[in-house]
Amino acid sequence: MFIRAERIETLPPYLFAEIDNKVQKAIEQGMEIIKLGIGDPDQPTPDHIITKAIKAIREPKNHQYPSYAGLPTFRQAVSQYYDKRFGVNLSAEKEVVSLIGSKEGIAHVSFCYVNPNDLVLVPDPGYPVYSIGSMFAGGEPYKMPLLKENNYLPDLDSIPEYIAKAAKIMFLNYPNNPTGAVATKEFFEKVVKFAKDNKIIVCHDAAYCDIGLDGYKPMSFLETPGAKDVGIEFGSLSKTYNMTGWRVGYAVGNKDIIESLGLIKTNIDSGIFQPLQYAAAEALSQEQACVEEMTKIYQHRRDLVVDTLNKLGWNLEKPKATFYVWAPVPKGYTSQSFATLLLEKAGVVVTPGVGFGKYGEGYFRISLTVDNEKLIKAMNRIEQQLGDNYCK
Numbered sequence: 001m002f003i004r005a006e007r008i009e010t011l012p013p014y015l016f017a018e019i020d021n022k023v024q025k026a027i028e029q030g031m032e033i034i035k036l037g038i039g040d041p042d043q044p045t046p047d048h049i050i051t052k053a054i055k056a057i058r059e060p061k062n063h064q065y066p067s068y069a070g071l072p073t074f075r076q077a078v079s080q081y082y083d084k085r086f087g088v089n090l091s092a093e094k095e096v097v098s099l100i101g102s103k104e105g106i107a108h109v110s111f112c113y114v115n116p117n118d119l120v121l122v123p124d125p126g127y128p129v130y131s132i133g134s135m136f137a138g139g140e141p142y143k144m145p146l147l148k149e150n151n152y153l154p155d156l157d158s159i160p161e162y163i164a165k166a167a168k169i170m171f172l173n174y175p176n177n178p179t180g181a182v183a184t185k186e187f188f189e190k191v192v193k194f195a196k197d198n199k200i201i202v203c204h205d206a207a208y209c210d211i212g213l214d215g216y217k218p219m220s221f222l223e224t225p226g227a228k229d230v231g232i233e234f235g236s237l238s239k240t241y242n243m244t245g246w247r248v249g250y251a252v253g254n255k256d257i258i259e260s261l262g263l264i265k266t267n268i269d270s271g272i273f274q275p276l277q278y279a280a281a282e283a284l285s286q287e288q289a290c291v292e293e294m295t296k297i298y299q300h301r302r303d304l305v306v307d308t309l310n311k312l313g314w315n316l317e318k319p320k321a322t323f324y325v326w327a328p329v330p331k332g333y334t335s336q337s338f339a340t341l342l343l344e345k346a347g348v349v350v351t352p353g354v355g356f357g358k359y360g361e362g363y364f365r366i367s368l369t370v371d372n373e374k375l376i377k378a379m380n381r382i383e384q385q386l387g388d389n390y391c392k
């Protein structure tokens with residue numbers, strides 16, 4: 001009855017509708033389904049963070065509109081965290097802005113710099129918000145394939161010069177969702193040079209920068225010399241502190257870009273509920289023992305999943321970061337048909353790689369965010385149903 005705007009009408013189709021239907025049917029038939037599809041931590045938010053939030057909620061001054069850019073306490077905590085964790089110096093006032101979850105900033109940054117028909121470089125496979133945010137601003141995503149042979153880093157040399165010259169923004173994400181890949185210092189140096197040569201704004205999504213496994217410490221893009229001249233980094237409390245539902249994140253880096261993002265936000269939202277900002281500041285500034293514990297849990301689960309798949313004939317390396325395992329589908333399957341097989345035979349839901357873009361075809365993603373007992377059950381079922389040397 002009402003004609004939708006083109007930006008909504010041209011949204012890519014929801015790829016998981018068919019699988020969602022099948023999940024629903026299986027549940028109705030009484031099948032016990034184990035969902036390894038969504039990356040949403042199963043563990044609770046650590047207690048000291050909750051305690052801080054409760055205390056702050058009781059303060060009437062925290063019930064009013066928060067400041068747009070974020071409380072000084074929160075922005076200082078982000079700045080101090082960057083100094084301590086990465087050795088990166090940030091002005092809390094000019095180089096940090098709070099976000100209602102990093103997704104919000106990722107979706108809005110294109111509004112700051114993208115005019116209709118401008119190009120935006122986005123990784124494929126990748127978090128869908130990079131493309132969709134740029135499309136909402138009228139821009140056109142240009143896909144940078146993330147291929148296994150390049151360790152899932154985009155090959156900047158293969159981007160045609162006329163594309164590079166025309167592009168406004170490049171989105172990157174390391175440690176990477178969905179592939180679990182990590183960036184190297186050399187790669188980030190190359191990105192800074194590429195961005196300078198072509199006057200491109202780099203938006204690095206560091207949502208998983210503290211989910212390093214086996215003692216690995218992922219780096220910040222801002223550690224790269226010159227990075228602050230060309231870009232910003234998005235950060236989030238969601239994955240590091242099991243706070244996906246709280247909606248607290250931030251963007252840091254180049255002060256002009258941070259200012260532009262703040263300007264857009266001032267006209268759209270009214271900041272983050274102050275008690276949540278105090279709690280987030282507490283999370284960032286206190287001891288990080290809770291993060292250590294959590295990464296140990298993911299490490300254990302990762303080993304369980306990778307070892308099981310390798311026993312069945314896969315040949316996977318263990319990802320050094322994130323809580324995802326990215327694996328090729330066996331011969332003869334598409335990512336959707338293999339996900340359907342796992343659902344129908346084993347009652348296990350995984351994400352078909354094609355949901356992250358066309359270069360995700362041929363892969364599936366397992367998320368490690370369910371409790372150990374369920375994960376063991378899921379792996380046992382997969383083992384029983386597929387059998388040894390299933391994937392050769």
Ligand SMILES: *Cc1c(COP(=O)(O)O)cnc(C)c1O
Binds near residue numbers: 039
């Ligand atoms: C989870 C995730 C986010 C973070 O989301 P929030 O909005 O901060 O909860 C950002 N980028 C990627 C790639 C993610 O997987």
